[in-house]
Amino acid sequence: MLKSRGLRPIQVILILVALSAVSITLFMTVGAKGSWGFVLPFRGTKILSMVLVGYAIAVSTVLFQTVSHNRILTPSIMGFDALYILIQTGLIFLIGSGGVAMLDPCLLFACQVVLMIVFSGILYRWLFSGSSRSLHLLILVGIVFGVLFRSLSGFMQRVIDPNEFVVLQDRLFASFNNVDTSLLAVSAAAVLATSLVGWRFMHTYDVLALGRETSINLGVNHTRTVTIVLVLVAVLVSVSTALVGPVTFFGLLVASLAYQIAGSHKHALVLPVATLLAIVCLVGGQFVLERIFAFDTALSIVIDFVGGIVFLALLIRGNTR
Amino acid sequence: MIEICNVSKTLGDTIAVRGVSLQIPRKGVTSIIGPNGAGKSTLLSMVSRLLPMTAGTVTVDGLDVTSAPSDLLAKRLSILRQDNRISSRLTVRDLVEFGRYPYSKGRLTPEDREKAAAAIGFLDLEDLTERFLDELSGGQCQRAYVAMVLCQDTDYVLFDEPLNNFDMKHAVNMMKLLRRAADDLGKTVVLVLHDLNFASCYSDYIVAMRDGDVAHQGTPDEIMRREIIRSVYDMDVEIQDVRGRKITFYYT
Structure with a gap:
């Protein structure tokens, strides 16, 4: 059964757990100067946010690819995070940075997530709930939506007061070095809630991957399940974009790798493998950048560079399975 | 009726x-x-x-x-359409066992495995059970799908x-x-x-x-x-x- 590789899925997961434990330990301890009472909480929040982001991106990408029946599109390529940025910009444009600052950040985040769910529901549901559509049409629609959202945000950013723009930029250009920690608790709660909902459908994802008609034949309520998955994806993308800003190709990178090494089609294995890979990439990558190369560049640039190459390679190989 | x-x-x-x-x-x-x-x-x-x-x-x-x-x-009631494309990499056995999903919801019982084996035998697919669908010819693939539908019983x-x-x-x-x-x-x-x-x-x-x-x-x-x-x-x-x-x- 495992003729091409010697590792069983469970071994892959154990190796990845070990790797992520190593990278987290390294990140927490290497180059620590001064009191541990400061270092550990300081780095701990960074780790926590990277784990949350890794989990959110990996799970949202794999689930999105399952409901869209392809392995090239990701929520970011389809413009989900551009939509989140548009909502952020629109809020500042409409009520001003003063008004936004007055609001409770958790409440604000909740409002943004709700808006995100409503809009992504309207925009994307028809794409996936109907009969199968061509991959090229989907990519095209995604690019057009992405450009539309970015242009609208760009327009509003040019029109608003420069001071407000600075506030906005501060919110949007977050990187892994400068995580918005005020949102950490509410993000963790949102991720936990989506995971609890998503867990109940774990066995359905494998069937959904068989395509709309086969899954209906096997008794899955396709439209309802796809809608639920898209809502979960919208929440997870909101979490990751709120914490670190858009990382376009990271999801594609970890999802493609996860399909390769998981050695199984089962989501119960692919999802943890993708999540662990994401954590290893983020924490390990951040460690290498910060401690070894002493770069002050954002990890997301490196990730997008590598991920973009993988995306092109997948497109050229025509590997749309 | x-x-x-x-x-x-x-x-x-x-x-x-x-x-x-x-x-x-x-x-x-x-x-x-x-x-x-x-x-x-x-x-x-x-x-x-x-x-x-x-x-x-x-x-x-x-x-x-x-x-x-x-x-x-x-x-x-089960249905098999003409063109079936699957994005995940499945073996014939995986596909046929999906036919038990309405009964087992993903947790296969020994009885489910027996029914899947029977359907595989009914379509003469025993030699191909561990092969991946994308390695099969169109006709073999079609037989695997028919086995899945029959496995649905x-x-x-x-x-x-x-x-x-x-x-x-x-x-x-x-x-x-x-x-x-x-x-x-x-x-x-x-x-x-x-x-x-x-x-x-x-x-x-x-x-x-x-x-x-x-x-x-x-x-x-x-x-x-x-x-x-x-x-x-x-x-x-x-x-x-x-x-x-x-x-x-x-x-x-």
Whole structure:
């Protein structure tokens, strides 16, 4: 059964757990100067946010690819995070940075997530709930939506007061070095809630991957399940974009790798493998950048560079399975 | 019994199926024939709830397919369409075991595994169980899908052009197998077929459709007549008795 590789899925997961434990330990301890009472909480929040982001991106990408029946599109390529940025910009444009600052950040985040769910529901549901559509049409629609959202945000950013723009930029250009920690608790709660909902459908994802008609034949309520998955994806993308800003190709990178090494089609294995890979990439990558190369560049640039190459390679190989 | 009552389907401006009423009897093989665009596949998709109907009702053993819970229907009726593309990398065994999903919801019991093994044996796929679907030929792949549908163990089994991708030998084997599924396993098999001679040799009942409506229905002997085939296909054919079967000759 495992003729091409010697590792069983469970071994892959154990190796990845070990790797992520190593990278987290390294990140927490290497180059620590001064009191541990400061270092550990300081780095701990960074780790926590990277784990949350890794989990959110990996799970949202794999689930999105399952409901869209392809392995090239990701929520970011389809413009989900551009939509989140548009909502952020629109809020500042409409009520001003003063008004936004007055609001409770958790409440604000909740409002943004709700808006995100409503809009992504309207925009994307028809794409996936109907009969199968061509991959090229989907990519095209995604690019057009992405450009539309970015242009609208760009327009509003040019029109608003420069001071407000600075506030906005501060919110949007977050990187892994400068995580918005005020949102950490509410993000963790949102991720936990989506995971609890998503867990109940774990066995359905494998069937959904068989395509709309086969899954209906096997008794899955396709439209309802796809809608639920898209809502979960919208929440997870909101979490990751709120914490670190858009990382376009990271999801594609970890999802493609996860399909390769998981050695199984089962989501119960692919999802943890993708999540662990994401954590290893983020924490390990951040460690290498910060401690070894002493770069002050954002990890997301490196990730997008590598991920973009993988995306092109997948497109050229025509590997749309 | 499948009862189709005044079912219509409009796609944009065109009417694909116009007010079809039809009863498909329990047990046996029923074939739906007709020219391209006659609405055969559309009708089958609506019966199997893959496509919502514009008007009308379909009931399967008294269950209305639009309102009955989908997982309950999945234990009564299964459908196999022509083109099936899967994005995940599955082995034949994985695919066939998915046929047990309506019963096991992903947790296979030993009984489920037995049924899957039986379906694999029924389709003579034992040598291919661990092969990945993308390594198989079109015909082998089609057989794996048929095994999945049989593994689902429903009273009603619907096939949309099951002979696609098959050479002569496999086409005949498939029809014999469907016949056996009806005779030995007591299933109700409904097929959309393009090959009139297969329909004539293997069906108990033939429904001929044209322009979105049922034009004729009856036993093979009643349908395989020159004037009926002409009125359905607008084509003159010769029909001869060969070894007690009605065979059409339409190649020249």
